[in-house]
Amino acid sequence: EVQLVQSGAEVKKPGESLKISCQSSGYSFASYWIGWVRQMPGKGLEWMGNVYPGDSDTRYNPSFQGQVTISADRSITTAYLQWSSLKASDTAMYYCARHTTHFDLWGQGTLVTVSS
């Protein structure tokens, strides 16, 4: 089955680090961009950045550049989104999605809650 499966919900404190994952199956992982999309509570969708697992080329939305790191490991067909120092404002649902000219395959989402 063609799918993206994300890691489970996380509860963290401000200042902590975090890495969430998105594992693909059923298609050639290296051949498609994977994007990360943020949805803050009750809000819309925001593109954070993309990674191309074939060569690890990475593109960022300027609003998120320097705030997060996007990466991929071809050997285990998994993409990652990580923070080195979380803020309360990072509380949101995060989705990974396969990207061509559109996002045609989505993960189920990972809820990240940052609270002291």
Next chain:
Amino acid sequence: QSVLTQPPSASGTPGQRVTISCSGSSSNIGSHTVNWYQQLPGTAPNLLIYGDNQRPSGVPDRFSGSKSGTSASLAISGLQSEDEADYFCAAWDDRLNGPLFGGGTKLTVL
């Protein structure tokens, strides 16, 4: 422009036809194709329309997309209660150098 402009809400009764607009600029909708996503309550978004007016396999033909200049529209005919969801438009943006989403429209079926 940080987002494409959509009305925050729309509504209709079962069987009606509703349209949702999406307004952009020459750097996004005016130069690139438009995609639409449906997000049912408590679930991940799902591709509804791509390439301005193409439906992925499994999407009913009640859903249709169109584009003119720097604006696009999603039309839903024969409205059903299961269509109650948030709808987002999106297009590649040359200034962002990435995909730009609309703010979303919450569709209520009365």
